[in-house]
Amino acid sequence: MIRQLTVRLVLQTLRPLVKSDPxxxxxxxxxxxxxxxTVTDVVPALETTLSGITEVLESLVKSYKTKEVDFVAFQKxxxxxxxPSRRAAA
Numbered sequence: 001m002i003r004q005l006t007v008r009l010v011l012q013t014l015r016p017l018v019k020s021d022p023x024x025x026x027x028x029x030x031x032x033x034x035x036x037x038t039v040t041d042v043v044p045a046l047e048t049t050l051s052g053i054t055e056v057l058e059s060l061v062k063s064y065k066t067k068e069v070d071f072v073a074f075q076k077x078x079x080x081x082x083x084p085s086r087r088a089a090a
Contacts, residue, residue: 004053011046014039 017024022040029035074080 001057004050004057007046007050007053011043011050014043014046018043 014026017039022038024039026037026039026042027034028037028042028045075082
């Protein structure tokens with residue numbers, strides 16, 4: 001989630017530079033190595049990264065909701081009840 005917000009913030013900063021200063025140098029950390037690139041090189045890569053992060057998060061939320069529904073059905077099937085004190089702690 002924090003990574004997604006960081007990438008969004010960087011994209012908001014760099015997108016205007018694609019038109020005004022496309023050859024401006026940027027630095028990107030790739031696998032622990034600091035690489036010098038231009039704005040036109042970095043923006044498409046960051047957009048791909050952002051879309052990938054968004055897809056993974058959506059997939060995880062969907063999976064979580066499915067598991068939550070399965071868990072509630074399991075609780076009902078076997079008569080499992082969570083005590084009020086346990087609910088407050090969760």
